[in-house]
């Protein structure tokens with residue numbers, strides 16, 4: 001069966017980043033700056049994405065502002081008919097840069113925040129960044145661009161959620177996205193430091209409910225639950241090869257940002273194959289598409305049409321087999337692994353990445 005066209009393209013323009021967040025889900029081995037796609041190659045990706053039917057692209061990383069050619073990339077995506085959203089730490093976003101990006105066709109910005117208190121935020125990010133974020137939020141609002149604030153939730157910031165939401169409202173966010181850590185890539189190393197206590201998650205949920213009532217839908221407050229703590233498989237990526245694709249900095253095309261770690265996937269590259277062929281025909285995109293690959297109990301479970309079998313990368317990280325039922329699900333044969341993790345010991349300090357120093361495009 002021919003799949004529907006993807007709706008979104010996550011364009012990871014670079015893995016380089018001024019922050020060193022312990023929860024970073026990018027791979028442990030980052031793509032070197034010298035291996036990144038050139039401006040023209042990215043422009044080709046956006047053209048092909050537009051032809052394939054992609055509606056929206058998230059220009060992400062790493063920190064996309066580290067690409068000096070970012071305005072050209074935004075213009076190329078805009079010309080291809082894509083709605084462009086910048087996903088940024090805000091570090092390096094000055095008034096002139098933002099004006100150039102808006103002129104080039106940038107439609108919205110998603111800014112990351114780690115905590116409402118500057119010191120704690122910078123300890124989580126592993127870098128000075130709080131003042132730059134506050135300034136970036138002000139500039140984005142002044143430029144009239146929609147502002148989304150996103151916070152990755154974990155043991156180190158869940159208890160500060162009330163203040164974090166207040167900060168997002170004060171900074172003028174149109175949308176606040178609160179998403180629990182995904183334990184892939186670097187974050188997997190820090191799982192014992194990041195994984196919250198069940199009581200923290202319950203308290204945080206109450207805080208979100210209170211704010212939702214108070215805000216009445218504006219700004220929109222999105223809570224992406226913790227699959228491990230809720231014992232529920234998440235509909236990861238909206239289903240494998242179903243609504244979105246990721247292009248990594250070197251042109252590797254993936255069904256999800258963490259999929260490069262899966263064994264035997266042999267992910268294709270835009271430098272060798274066209275995006276439409278990759279989407280429709282590649283082994284990687286068809287590996288867990290639809291329901292035929294599902295084992296029991298997923299195969300006979302009514303939830304399979306909404307959770308799409310959960311997260312393949314998590315199944316691999318926890319069991320060594322990406323085709324197993326996601327152990328997050330309380331019905332999974334391997335769910336005891338998650339119960340043990342949640343009940344297991346915690347670690348106090350994060351491991352930080354080394355800063356990347358090479359120059360890039």
Ligand code: FES
Pocket residue numbers: 184236237256257258259310311312313314
């Ligand atoms: Fe890869 Fe969930 S992160 S399938």
